[in-house]
Amino acid sequence: MSLFGGSLARSAAPSVPVGAQVLWRRPSLWSDGAAVRSANGAGGRRLAVFGPCAATDAELTRLAHADDPQALDRAASAWAGAYTLVLDDGYGVFTVWADPAGACPVYTSLLVGAPVWASSSAALAGLLGAEPDTAWLAAHLAAPTRWVPGRSAWTGVEQIPPGHRWSASATGAHSYTPYWQAPELSWEHAVRRLRADLADGVLIRVSGRAASCDLSGGLDSSTLAALAAQCGPVTGLTYHPKGRDSGGDIDHARAVAKAFPAIRHRFMALGPEHLPFADLGGLPPTDEPAPSAMVHAQLGSQLDLLRTEGVEVHLTGDGGDSLFMPPPVHMADLARSGRLVRLAGDAQAWARLYRASPWTALSAACNAPDKLGGTTASRPWLTRYACDLADAVTTPYGDAIDLGHADRHLLEEARYVGRSAATENQLAAAHGIEMHNPFTDARIVETVLAVPAPERWSARRYKPLLTDTVTRLLPPGVLQRGAKGVFVADHHHGLRANRAAVMDLTGGYLADLGLIHPAALRSLLGSAALGVDIPWGLLEPVLGTELWLRSSESSGRTLRWEEAP
Numbered sequence: 419m420s421l422f423g424g425s426l427a428r429s430a431a432p433s434v435p436v437g438a439q440v441l442w443r444r445p446s447l448w449s450d451g452a453a454v455r456s457a458n459g460a461g462g463r464r465l466a467v468f469g470p471c472a473a474t475d476a477e478l479t480r481l482a483h484a485d486d487p488q489a490l491d492r493a494a495s496a497w498a499g500a501y502t503l504v505l506d507d508g509y510g511v512f513t514v515w516a517d518p519a520g521a522c523p524v525y526t527s528l529l530v531g532a533p534v535w536a537s538s539s540a541a542l543a544g545l546l547g548a549e550p551d552t553a554w555l556a557a558h559l560a561a562p563t564r565w566v567p568g569r570s571a572w573t574g575v576e577q578i579p580p581g582h583r584w585s586a587s588a589t590g591a592h593s594y595t596p597y598w599q600a601p602e603l604s605w606e607h608a609v610r611r612l613r614a615d616l617a618d619g620v621l622i623r624v625s626g627r628a629a630s631c632d633l634s635g636g637l638d639s640s641t642l643a644a645l646a647a648q649c650g651p652v653t654g655l656t657y658h659p660k661g662r663d664s665g666g667d668i669d670h671a672r673a674v675a676k677a678f679p680a681i682r683h684r685f686m687a688l689g690p691e692h693l694p695f696a697d698l699g700g701l702p703p704t705d706e707p708a709p710s711a712m713v714h715a716q717l718g719s720q721l722d723l724l725r726t727e728g729v730e731v732h733l734t735g736d737g738g739d740s741l742f743m744p745p746p747v748h749m750a751d752l753a754r755s756g757r758l759v760r761l762a763g764d765a766q767a768w769a770r771l772y773r774a775s776p777w778t779a780l781s782a783a784c785n786a787p788d789k790l791g792g793t794t795a796s797r798p799w800l801t802r803y804a805c806d807l808a809d810a811v812t813t814p815y816g817d818a819i820d821l822g823h824a825d826r827h828l829l830e831e832a833r834y835v836g837r838s839a840a841t842e843n844q845l846a847a848a849h850g851i852e853m854h855n856p857f858t859d860a861r862i863v864e865t866v867l868a869v870p871a872p873e874r875w876s877a878r879r880y881k882p883l884l885t886d887t888v889t890r891l892l893p894p895g896v897l898q899r900g901a902k903g904v905f906v907a908d909h910h911h912g913l914r915a916n917r918a919a920v921m922d923l924t925g926g927y928l929a930d931l932g933l934i935h936p937a938a939l940r941s942l943l944g945s946a947a948l949g950v951d952i953p954w955g956l957l958e959p960v961l962g963t964e965l966w967l968r969s970s971e972s973s974g975r976t977l978r979w980e981e982a983p
Contacts, residue, residue, distance in 0.1 A: 527574055539577070550927075570706070612862065634657070677892070692719055694912035734839075
């Protein structure tokens with residue numbers, strides 16, 4: 419058996435899924451279908467790399483022989499890709515390096531008193547018979563980007579903090595150690611490094627494979643499609659409403675496809691069957707609630723279409739907005755450092771862009787920095803119990819405490835996007851597609867974070883750092899875009915068409931756990947059905963979490979574990 423379309427491997431526990439391969443004699447469990455490369459060193463040392471990694475075989479062999487522990491720490495983000503390093507030192511100590519960006523989440527637990535680790539929290543939960551963790555759910559709903567130490571979506575299973583290594587000995591002792599620090603780079607150095615790492619990150623995923631890429635016409639997907647086209651033929655997929663195949667994003671997508679003949683441009687017409695909230699009963703199991711749960715009808719149809727086209731691997735632009743279009747949180751850092759002239763200029767630029775008063779931004783910069791990041795929005799559908807529980811179990815990341823407001827916000831957001839994108843990859847695997855999100859790679863996140871925060875933000879230029887990185891790659895019309903398409907109307911239409919099924923999600927596990935006010939949720943959704951604008955970005959995770967709990971209840975009881983051959 420393969421779980422979420424991938425293979426599992428462990429040896430410390432009494433059983434593993436059918437078809438899994440035992441890779442180590444140390445506690446382990448892997449489940450995401452990622453490529454595994456290994457190298458042997460002296461004294462029985464064994465090194466493995468899980469996931470796409472640009473390191474050569476010779477570099478991995480040298481690393482397996484390295485005596486300097488810091489060489490392995492540096493290697494965890496030394497190459498393009500999204501990967502996890504694992505080392506068996508030959509003397510009874512087993513170490514896992516969790517990537518700094520959180521795009522390759524790794525989990526640990528205790529099985530009969532022995533430490534085990536996994537790339538899938540749901541796989542460990544199935545092994546342990548664990549239930550969803552109420553405190554984690556509260557944090558997910560109230561403060562989704564905050565760190566929840568010692569926990570995951572499942573009781574008794576915890577995530578290794580990104581940027582930390584986890585070591586376990588033969589005696590059962592285990593510990594976490596931070597290993598990562600963000601570098602500092604000039605704008606020019608960051609542009610060069612981004613250009614190289616994005617190209618390498620795409621190359622190692624698509625080279626020699628039947629590949630596809632989202633091609634929305636936006637800067638993020640266009641960048642990946644163009645880079646993939648330089649590696650060989652690639653299918654570019656563009657959505658459009660039925661009956662409308664030109665204008666706006668569609669024209670930009672066509673311009674990119676025309677500029678790169680290797681792009682095989684395909685269009686997918688969206689009809690009522692693809693609306694948000696359609697077909698809510700067919701969600702595959704994932705480690706935690708997937709952001710796309712409410713639009714899975716469209717995503718599933720896309721993946722099935724790609725599969726019929728013979729596609730093996732698909733690239734998305736997930737993570738690009740968080741990195742290259744940050745909110746103006748840097749103003750709080752300007753206020754703290756006394757750079758008042760720059761602060762005043764940015765506040766005025768922000769005010770002109772949003773037709774607001776600059777005093778709003780200035781007040782938030784000086785008194786309430788979280789407001790600049792949009793993390794203080796009211797959630798009246800959450801109970802006081804849910805909010806208090808979330809406050810009790812969340813904390814800033816340990817390696818982000820000494821960062822400025824903007825850097826801390828970016829790192830938290832990037833790690834949340836990376837971890838949640840891993841659930842999207844699990845959904846894709848259930849449809850037979852290997853999905854990747856190069857903008858969540860550790861090197862990419864690290865490089866963006868290394869640029870001074872005030873330089874990353876601009877009210878005058880759209881995604882300035884990415885634009886400078888790909889300035890000679892994309893057609894001028896795509897580079898000069900100042901916005902992207904939005905599809906809020908689809909949510910209203912989808913809600914009207916599937917109102918009964920959506921309303922049913924307001925009363926269930928979350929209500930029974932005391933985390934939500936069903937009446938408040940139903941009231942907001944009722945208003946939305948009449949066309950009133952509501953905060954979909956805050957409400958969808960609530961509905962998606964309820965759907966995830968229901969799918970977990972049914973799928974979690976059907977996992978089969980058998981001895982590996």
